[in-house]
Amino acid sequence: MRERPFVAELVKNVTVPRMFRVRQIFPRNKIEPEEIPGIIKKLLSEEKFSSQIKPGMKIAITAGSRGIANNALTTKCIADFIKSKGAQPFVVPAMGSHGGSTAAGQREILRGYGITEEYLQCPILSSMEVKKIGVNEEGKDVYIDKYAAESDGIVIGCRIKPHTAFRGPYESGIMKMMAIGLGKQYGAEVCHEAGFKHMAKNVPLFGKAIIRHAPVLFAVPTIENAYDETCKIVAVNADEIEEMEPALLKEAASYMARILVDSCDVLIVDEIGKNYSGDGMDPNITGTFCSPYATGGIAAQRVVVLDLSKETHGNGIGLGFSSATTKRVFDKLDLASMYPNAITCTVLGGVRIPIIMESDREAIQVCIKSCNEIDKTRPRVVRIPNSLHLEHIMLSEDYLEEIKGMETIEIESEPMDLPFDEDGMLW
CATH class of the missing domain: 3.40.50.11440 (LarA, N-terminal domain)
Known part of the structure; x- marks a missing residue:
């Protein structure tokens, strides 16, 4: 990938917004x-x-x-x-x-x-x-x-x-x-x-x-x-x-859980995998549907996937409905596991390979940069750990006033810079 340094240069000045943690509150009847x-x-x-x-x-x-x-x-x-x-x-x-x-x-x-x-x-x-x-x-x-x-x-x-x-x-x-x-x-x-x-x-x-x-x-x-x-x-x-x-x-x-804000510019999904959804990330949450016969989820211009779960054994189905991902994800893909699933269900889009960036930061930046008709100095970004566990998520600073007073969202932190290491990876 000789172009990689140049691609990184294209996005290096893109602002990644400060984000804050929230707790989403849902009804919780449970069986121990x-x-x-x-x-x-x-x-x-x-x-x-x-x-x-x-x-x-x-x-x-x-x-x-x-x-x-x-x-x-x-x-x-x-x-x-x-x-x-x-x-x-x-x-x-x-x-x-x-x-x-x-x-x-x-x-x-x-x-x-x-x-x-x-x-x-x-x-x-x-x-x-x-x-x-x-x-x-x-x-x-x-x-x-x-x-x-x-x-x-x-x-x-x-x-x-x-x-x-x-x-x-x-x-x-x-x-x-x-x-x-x-x-x-x-x-x-x-x-x-x-x-x-x-x-x-x-x-x-x-x-x-x-x-x-x-x-x-x-x-x-x-x-x-x-x-x-x-x-x-x-x-x-x-x-x-x-x-x-x-x-x-x-x-x-x-x-069912959902993301309690209706739309965003960029949705960050830390992990996808078959243990979270048959589609890797549940489109009922992420809006990344593979067919026109179901709708729902958050309306996002771009979706970035940062990693695969260990339990998915390299099956990255669903990755194709994201906009960008990381080299880490690409290196983990087991095509022999992904392709039979896609061919059998006759939906090939889920196994396409999106833009691959070296780091988490660059993958997020390329999604922000490629959004249309947004304020790129204050992009609206949502970060979830996966599509199954949605109690604790992160929202960018621009949501702060919007969610204040909502009974179903509890603010857990002040806005902060995402913790990237020197290689641009989140920790």
Whole structure:
């Protein structure tokens, strides 16, 4: 990159504004981790659930690729209940094409969330092999994970929340976990090939077929509050999923965090990763949607991504919807992990490479410099740690008067210069 010194010269005099810390205040109903075993045991002890589990049955429990609060614990509690009934639980990764579309990659994603055989005390059977179980209402073949298809029963473990690319009565949740998660790479590709325009139809179309043709017993979905904490756990019988999930989705949407200012010139995202969102950074927060079939989030002229999370294992999907990034991010990218995900979902924009700058400071400066119709001596900048943890964020000095007196934002510091080291990296 011979041009790098010249590019740095272009932005060296751009003002990075002073910023101050704020605490965003959201409703905080939560379930403590120590309460979860008792809640799940009580839910599943209800006759309509417990009566379905017979001694000796081999029962698959799904586990996905998202960073879900208490994910390992809830999975273990489901497994423990199944064992208490004399059945034999095992976990299957239900994550479509994630993990580079390999069995080892998907097992490694689960390990990163603490979902291991040692912790669960039951097997994890990871395979990309699928088995046809029937056809849907339109006559299309329906395939799911081979181990799940051949089990005596399937329990859907998942989280319910708004999707990042489409709107409908079933978004990220039980139906999607069945249609795309259990469908592995094949199921994900079939659902995505028609594009996100038709996803609201295809997810329940395939999900209902799986309920009809596979041994699905029930689901144990969780809902999270704005602080990435479990706030609700429910059990939903297979024959109740179609009717009950839409109301649970609306409830989940009402709890979602957001950035409590509506717009900015530049949004700084410290980290992106699959543990924060399937899109790396949740566009419901950042406004970086990959399709026109969903809207929301902050309105930002430019978005800068400074780093990848360790848990994403080099999968920088979503980076393509930023304006600039750092050499540090570029060096961490695992294209073999990113590309199968993008090709399968038919959205290639998320894996494009934005402008790459050597340092955090330069990446921020290039975004400020390239904004249009703003006061570049007082740019409006928002900084978030990631798209999942939004309690403590930073705002540039220009927001100070605007937010004073807001009951939902608490000012935590005076405006200060961002702490760049001599190499222009934030610490």
